[in-house]
Amino acid sequence: MAKLGVNIDHVATVRQARRTIEPDPVWAAALAELGGADGITLHLREDRRHIQERDLRIIRQTAQVKVNLEMAADPLVTTIALDVQPQQVTLVPEKREEVTTEGGLDVIANSARIKTCMEQLLNVGIEVSMFVDPDPRQIEASHIMGAKAVELHTGRYADAVTEQEQDKEFEALLSAGRYAIERGLVLHLGHGLTYRNVQRIARIPGVCELNIGHSIVARAIMVGFQQAVREMKTLIS
Numbered sequence: 001m002a003k004l005g006v007n008i009d010h011v012a013t014v015r016q017a018r019r020t021i022e023p024d025p026v027w028a029a030a031l032a033e034l035g036g037a038d039g040i041t042l043h044l045r046e047d048r049r050h051i052q053e054r055d056l057r058i059i060r061q062t063a064q065v066k067v068n069l070e071m072a073a074d075p076l077v078t079t080i081a082l083d084v085q086p087q088q089v090t091l092v093p094e095k096r097e098e099v100t101t102e103g104g105l106d107v108i109a110n111s112a113r114i115k116t117c118m119e120q121l122l123n124v125g126i127e128v129s130m131f132v133d134p135d136p137r138q139i140e141a142s143h144i145m146g147a148k149a150v151e152l153h154t155g156r157y158a159d160a161v162t163e164q165e166q167d168k169e170f171e172a173l174l175s176a177g178r179y180a181i182e183r184g185l186v187l188h189l190g191h192g193l194t195y196r197n198v199q200r201i202a203r204i205p206g207v208c209e210l211n212i213g214h215s216i217v218a219r220a221i222m223v224g225f226q227q228a229v230r231e232m233k234t235l236i237s
């Protein structure tokens, strides 16, 4: 059965909307763990739009499950990762203007930068996963570079409008997954997975970890909203 890494970035997005102290992603990480999460995933972006360094440090100290830090192969954030030592780093591309991680990492085009970053992470025993499109060339490059895992980008599958389109994207993930496993890589998948589209992905042979954020945070707001209003009503009355 695939493990679930719960991405808590968007709890921090709500907090940062007011630059206040709530909701605290540290609480969300603890609750995710209580709910059965196998890992906590968080992305420390260069622009600090959601997760802050403080969140990462406290979660690393308090989580009893694996902490998976998503980050760009950038010297500054690498220094932080080396200090905090999450169990796993997932290298992702990062553009300031993007709403979310829009495509997989181009491991081939950025090989020099990635290699420098990876060597430092591997030296201190941090496992590295590469967030790549379901493209055999990128998977092969990740393997050569020394990655332990690849996280295949499921965004195109998630965004597919027609059933045919979804089938095509699913087939691409299936064969890229097979390719990765044949090369001895651990198979992760993530991005855009929801309560509606996850089951097919979870059945991909050999899939080890799914990283899911937005849909879980969205559902949490909805399933908790009624109770939150009721509690405020009680206080007022």
Ligand code: PXP
Pocket: 007, 009, 043, 070, 090, 092, 100, 101, 131, 151, 189, 190, 191, 192, 193, 211, 212, 213, 214, 215
């Ligand atoms: N995996 C990676 C590498 C990501 O960058 C993200 C988004 O931060 C996710 C998984 C989670 O995607 P979503 O929030 O759409 O579930």
